[in-house]
Amino acid sequence: MRYSIPYGKSKLTFEAPEERVIFTGEMRAIPKLNDIEASLIQAIDNPIGAQPLRMLAKDKKNIVFLIEDGTRDTPLSIMMPVITDYLNRHGVPDCAMSFLTAPGTHRVMTDEEIIEKLGPNMVRRFTIRQHDANIASDMKDLGTVSTGDYTIPVHVNKYALEADLLIGLGNIVPHSDAGFSGGAKILQPGVCDFVTTSATHAAAGFCPDIPLGMVEGNPCRRGIEEVAKKANLAFIINVVKNYNNEVAGIFAGDFLSAHREGVKLARESFKVSLPKLADIVIVSSSPADLDYWQAEKGVTSAYFAVKEGGIIIFVSPCFEGLAHNHPRFREWLSLPLEETLKRLRQASPEDTEVDIISAVLAVCNSRVRNRARIFSVSEGLHPEDIEAMQYTPFPNIEAALSEAFAQIPQATIGILPKGGISLPILES
Template sequence: MNEEDIKIIKIPYGDKEMQAYIPATSFLFNGEMTKFSPIEDFERILLDKLEHPIGCEALKSQVKKDDKILILIDDNTRVTPVNKILPVLIKYLTNDMGIPLENIEVLTAPGTHRVMTEDEIVEKVGEEIFKTVKISQHDFTDKNALIDMGTIEANGMKFPIHVNKKVQEVDYIIGLGNIIPHSDAGYSGGGKIVQPGICGSATTSATHVAGALMERIPLGNIEDNPCRKGIEEVAKIVGLKFIINVVMTPDGEVTGVFAGDFIKAHREGAKLAAKVYGVKIPELADIVVVSSSPCDIDYWQAEKGLISAYFSVKKDGYIIFVAPCYEGLVHNHPKLIEWAKASYEESKNIVGKIPLDEDEADLVAADIAMGNARVRERAKILIVTEGLDDKEISILGYKKIGTLQEAVNYALKEIPGGKVGVLPRGGDCLPMIISATHMTSGK
């Protein structure tokens, strides 16, 4: 085969890169994102956004000098530049507004993820903030840290509100976050810093199950999304007053800052996120090679790559899932492996009979497993990984392959002449089918 007859495909694997050779005639697309420039003078722009927010008055007009402020931040599974935002925000609150530093507390909002190590917290907030500002961690497994704020209804579903009790000990809540496509909530950011950020398992079960039961995976879909609606109703009751959300470039630079009302500012940010993370593909591929990048820490995060591949592959095609899963399957959700054994329809039937507050059932894990079931029922999955053992891979429904080249060879042998698409950043991309004859991403 001549050199011009060969196409080299490259894909991230953690901080490394894998590559494989395919026939040039088999190459269909490389789902790269559009280049966006980072903003200049981040501090100046952020201060301007605090003074001229979206959908509400300036932050200084809303907060009193003796108010107790709670700032919610995401965890180490998210790339929000908290260490850049917090110094500017806290200086604004203390120096410009005269709020005592002891009136400000930072609360990590990891949802049902594990709590962070001290080193991870320092990296997240920066050494100066770590030394000078009170920082607490939300742990959804600590029932004594939760309060019951009743029940709300959204899209015909009831959502119990079990939330960290610190929200009733403060006067004003600010949430920080990053906006990217999300398979349940449509997009991350906004009210998600409250739910699931600082909620108990029953509340998170409700919103996630609402997303899992939708007719189609709601990646990139905010409208008519009961998961997003539930999240925002919970955040409203809890008292989220103001958000500072960013949209990042794939290179980790801030390209947009959106501050203000947690719904209105989030919607504007989501518009930019769709442009930044959207990847246009000409048609569905027979074989999709997808990396979990940048969501490589464990399978719980890595599955986002599979969801992106779901919207890019033909029915009964192949997905080659390149995912290191450095910390294994998942933290805090041992039931995931049990839920993963069921088909999507089986899970739907079981979920409908389980009370949302039945912690032993772990309906949050059911949501992740149902997402996986939808993907594996659409396409066959080959996985290249070092973090999952053979039993886990078998229950998830995949076939383990040693290298990317071996996986590509296997898939092309099964589908001779198959068209190959590549999603280098499956963990946060939003596939958009150009052809009107095919489905589009999550919409």
């Protein structure tokens, strides 16, 4: 039978014996919101765990919106005109509102990406600043916070801290370090430096397993939220989408309680129920296609769907290669798990040359690698990247699947077409 999976904005098709395919990655059909604008007004006027936004914004002179970069797909070009016009109607002028991009340690956005993200009218109306984790003079030291016995230095962009009302926007999807994205994550790592982000992510690296879908009891998530509390993140507006990339829910209010309500819907929206684990999992990283830093989410999803000793066929264009701002990522990827963990325990978040964030992503990659062999189909990864990752490259899915059958002749197959947002759950 012929199957297809996303590859960037196109699709790749392949033949596979239908009787061998035990799951195809379907998610529950969560209905979309019929009126996003009305639902958004309802959410910000009746928030969870906070006063209505109009009351919080009263008499404020410097409202700052933290917005995601191009690696996320919250429909800000639809939402922001509604939010800013709502605040205008309640007495807040445009001059009292501005935007700060929150890319974490990713590269800064291009002008075209900002226009695409917000829409040309927003770009004309408002001041937009870009956070760059490399610019030390933009950061302010707020001391430390703790998650358990682990201490996290807190360095936050000064433009965020100067706000008299700090609002974070984003979406909620499964995340391999923080459990789920959204909530306080727009602030940390969104507008923090490499030191703070290294410290919170290191906590995820020490978890006994990959904490995908885990928010409570997750030291990384707890660290992120302690940093946001220190920085006075006052209000969030998060969306949850369905499998078809349509907005299914909007959650606004306190960054803890509103986020947790959103997680409930996200868990249902992105869950892939598995009857059993597959010998071979074919996974697209979609919609996380920009580079491997994002696309590794697909490998992580497959980890929860493949049998021990199985094979993962990882499919992603990785348009921008391995990663930005992380020159040691390839080196960390080349190490075995125990060596990575050893070096991670010895490293200080203050030593940015170590690149702890890369080490944590490498821990995740190593855990997957220890469970299954990984074949890759990607035009954007260079041979030296693939060698360091210890993947086996193939020109197409058919070639990879043929070799997988040669190694496991009676293999069962699982397909995850949206691996970048999937939360596989074994229904036993």
